Amino acid sequence: MTSHHPDESLLQAYAIGNLGEPLALLVATHTALCPLCRNAVRDLESIAGTLLDDLSPTALSEDSLSSVLAQLDGRETAAASEASSPVAEGADTILPQPLRGYLGRRLSDLPWRQRGVVADVALFPDRKDFTTRLLRIRKGCRVPLHRHEGLELTLVLSGAFSDSQGHYLRGDIAVANSSVVHQPVADDDEDCICLAVTDAPVYLAGPIGRLLNFAFKY
Numbered sequence: 596m597t598s599h600h601p602d603e604s605l606l607q608a609y610a611i612g613n614l615g616e617p618l619a620l621l622v623a624t625h626t627a628l629c630p631l632c633r634n635a636v637r638d639l640e641s642i643a644g645t646l647l648d649d650l651s652p653t654a655l656s657e658d659s660l661s662s663v664l665a666q667l668d669g670r671e672t673a674a675a676s677e678a679s680s681p682v683a684e685g686a687d688t689i690l691p692q693p694l695r696g697y698l699g700r701r702l703s704d705l706p707w708r709q710r711g712v713v714a715d716v717a718l719f720p721d722r723k724d725f726t727t728r729l730l731r732i733r734k735g736c737r738v739p740l741h742r743h744e745g746l747e748l749t750l751v752l753s754g755a756f757s758d759s760q761g762h763y764l765r766g767d768i769a770v771a772n773s774s775v776v777h778q779p780v781a782d783d784d785e786d787c788i789c790l791a792v793t794d795a796p797v798y799l800a801g802p803i804g805r806l807l808n809f810a811f812k813y
């Protein structure tokens with residue numbers, strides 16, 4: 596059972612389809628692992644559906660209504676198949692379906708870039724409004740101290756990490772805003788794999804971090 600969830604406003608934005616694709620993927624992946632948020636989203640979607648029903652036909656074209664309903668149906672189907680269908684042979688069992696479908700490849704086949712104790716893969720490379728990465732933090736190791744301009748959400752997929760705000764296990768979401776300079780540390784027993792979405796660039800803090808900022812955009 597996960598204990599660190601997206602906040603209500605994020606779930607609301609997700610339920611009405613109002614999140615950028617990287618954040619929507621992160622929330623969808625969390626809800627695949629978290630029955631609590633899955634139910635909350637279902638409730639929010641049904642409230643949104645009722646509101647849509649109440650709108651006069653002139654306020655909303657048939658097309659947009661049916662496209663919203665089709666999206667909701669699609670999500671239900673995805674959640675149901677995640678819950679019931681066995682994982683295809685050879686697939687990564689640590690990847691819940693929304694993320695597995697997006698990546699379309701096994702974790703080991705992705706183009707990981709090793710940077711010290713952290714390896715990463717850039718996702719959604721064409722989106723300038725988000726930095727989206729899969730991270731693999733070596734067990735027992737610290738990520739370089741860093742801060743962000745915007746909000747960073749980190750969803751744990753396997754292993755676990757801690758920072759000054761808590762301990763995060765599979766399915767948990769850690770939230771860091773621009774006031775937090777943080778340094779996640781992976782647990783000792785296994786590498787920690789996460790999906791991290793930042794809505795602005797990440798800057799390394801500390802003397803070594805400042806040098807590294809020149810070497811690469813972290």
Ligand SMILES: [Zn+2]
Nearest residue numbers: 600629631632
């Ligand atoms: Zn949750």
